[in-house]
Amino acid sequence: MTSPAPLRVVQWTTGNVARKTLRSVLARPDLELVGCYAWSADKVGQDAALLCRLDEPCGIRATDDAEALLALAPDCVIYTPLHPDVEELSRILRSGANVVTSAEFLTGHSLPAGSREALEAAAREGGASLFGSGMNPGFAQLLGAVATGVCQEVRKITMHESVDVSAYASDSNMDGMGWGRPMDDPGHAADVEAASVVFADGVHMLAATLGIELDEVRCHVGFAATTKDLDLPGRPIAAGTMAGLDLRWVGVVNGGEVLDLHQRWVMTRHLEPAMPVEHGYKVEVEGSPNVTLNFGLMPDQPLDTLTVEDMHGIGMTITGLPVLNAVRHVVAARPGIVTYADIPVPTGPAAWTLAGGKS
Known part of the structure; x- marks a missing residue:
C-alpha cells in the first residue's frame, strides 16, 4: 500500500491561530504548504514559517495576491482570521478550493441575513466544501x-x-x-x-x-x-x-x-x-x-x-487543530457548508510519537 499524495494547502493569514496550524502543516507528510496569504503589507515577501515564529524558513513567501494563491489550485485553504469575510470566503469557494476555518463560523446561522445562502451558493458553484470549528x-x-x-x-x-x-x-x-x-x-x-x-x-x-x-x-x-x-x-x-x-x-x-x-x-x-x-x-x-x-x-x-505565553499557545492550538485535522475529510465531503454532522470524526495525525521513537 502506498500513502495518498499530500493535499496542497494554503494558509490564509499569519496570526495567533496560524502559528499553530502552519507549524502542524509543515510537520505532516499528508499536507503540503503551497502558499500563504498575509493581510499586512509589511508581511508580504517574508517567509511564512518565520512570520509564524518558527525557527527555520519553509521557502514559501507570504503574499497579498489572492488571485495568485487561488491560481495554485490548492485542495484546501486554512482560513484563520478572527472574523469571516463573506465576500472573501465566497471568492475562495468559487475558485474550487475547499475551506476549513476557525474564523467564528460553524453553520452560518449567526451571520448577517443572506450571508449563509451566499456562501452555500459559492461553495456549490465551485464544487467546494466549507467547514468551521474551533474548541x-x-x-x-x-x-x-x-x-x-x-x-x-x-x-x-x-x-x-x-x-x-x-x-x-x-x-x-x-x-x-x-x-x-x-x-x-x-x-x-x-x-x-x-x-x-x-x-x-x-x-x-x-x-x-x-x-x-x-x-x-x-x-x-x-x-x-x-x-x-x-x-x-x-x-x-x-x-x-x-x-x-x-x-x-x-x-x-x-x-x-x-x-x-x-x-x-x-x-x-x-x-x-x-x-x-x-x-x-x-x-x-x-x-x-x-x-x-x-x-x-x-x-x-x-x-x-509554564508561562502566560505557553498558556495562550494551548488556547490557540485547541482553536486551530480541530479544523486542520478535518482537512482530508472536508476535501472529500459534498459541496456546500458542512459540519461535524457531515464528515467522519476527525482525529490527530497518523504518525504518533511513541516511547521508543516514531512509528
Missing part, C-alpha cells in the same frame, strides 16, 4: 454528541466551559464582552449576545448532529464584578466593574431547553457574586443513563516552567 463552539459540541452514543434516551445535553481567561485578556475576541463596564450598564447583555452569537451556530450544529429540529435558540447573560483592581496586560479592569461572565446559548424544543452551551469566563477569582471555575470542559447528558464527560487540557511540560 468551543465547535469540537466541544462534537464531544457532546459522542457522549450520547451510550444512551437509550436523551432529554437534555449541557456543555460547560469554565475557564479563567485572564491570560487572554488582551485578545481582540474579548473586546465585545465589555470587560470593565459598570455593573447594570444598559445594553451590556445585548452587546454580549451580539459578540457571542457564533455560539448559536454551536447549538445549531449540535442539533444537526443529533437530528433535532429546534424551535428557537435563546441567550441568557449574567455578570459578576471584581472586588479589586485588576492590572491585566492590555485590559486593566477597575474594582466594582464587570470581570465575570456567565453566558448560556440554549436550543429550545416544545418550550423546553434541550441543548445548553454554558460558558463561564472570569478574569479573577475575586468576584461578587462568586463565579467559581473548574478550568476545563464538561458534558452532562440527562438521559438513560445519565452521562458526564470531563475534558481537561494540560500542557506537555512541567507546570513550574
Whole structure:
C-alpha cells in the first residue's frame, strides 16, 4: 500500500491561530504548504514559517495576491482570521478550493441575513466544501454528541466551559464582552449576545448532529464584578466593574431547553457574586443513563516552567487543530457548508510519537 499524495494547502493569514496550524502543516507528510496569504503589507515577501515564529524558513513567501494563491489550485485553504469575510470566503469557494476555518463560523446561522445562502451558493458553484470549528463552539459540541452514543434516551445535553481567561485578556475576541463596564450598564447583555452569537451556530450544529429540529435558540447573560483592581496586560479592569461572565446559548424544543452551551469566563477569582471555575470542559447528558464527560487540557511540560505565553499557545492550538485535522475529510465531503454532522470524526495525525521513537 502506498500513502495518498499530500493535499496542497494554503494558509490564509499569519496570526495567533496560524502559528499553530502552519507549524502542524509543515510537520505532516499528508499536507503540503503551497502558499500563504498575509493581510499586512509589511508581511508580504517574508517567509511564512518565520512570520509564524518558527525557527527555520519553509521557502514559501507570504503574499497579498489572492488571485495568485487561488491560481495554485490548492485542495484546501486554512482560513484563520478572527472574523469571516463573506465576500472573501465566497471568492475562495468559487475558485474550487475547499475551506476549513476557525474564523467564528460553524453553520452560518449567526451571520448577517443572506450571508449563509451566499456562501452555500459559492461553495456549490465551485464544487467546494466549507467547514468551521474551533474548541468551543465547535469540537466541544462534537464531544457532546459522542457522549450520547451510550444512551437509550436523551432529554437534555449541557456543555460547560469554565475557564479563567485572564491570560487572554488582551485578545481582540474579548473586546465585545465589555470587560470593565459598570455593573447594570444598559445594553451590556445585548452587546454580549451580539459578540457571542457564533455560539448559536454551536447549538445549531449540535442539533444537526443529533437530528433535532429546534424551535428557537435563546441567550441568557449574567455578570459578576471584581472586588479589586485588576492590572491585566492590555485590559486593566477597575474594582466594582464587570470581570465575570456567565453566558448560556440554549436550543429550545416544545418550550423546553434541550441543548445548553454554558460558558463561564472570569478574569479573577475575586468576584461578587462568586463565579467559581473548574478550568476545563464538561458534558452532562440527562438521559438513560445519565452521562458526564470531563475534558481537561494540560500542557506537555512541567507546570513550574509554564508561562502566560505557553498558556495562550494551548488556547490557540485547541482553536486551530480541530479544523486542520478535518482537512482530508472536508476535501472529500459534498459541496456546500458542512459540519461535524457531515464528515467522519476527525482525529490527530497518523504518525504518533511513541516511547521508543516514531512509528
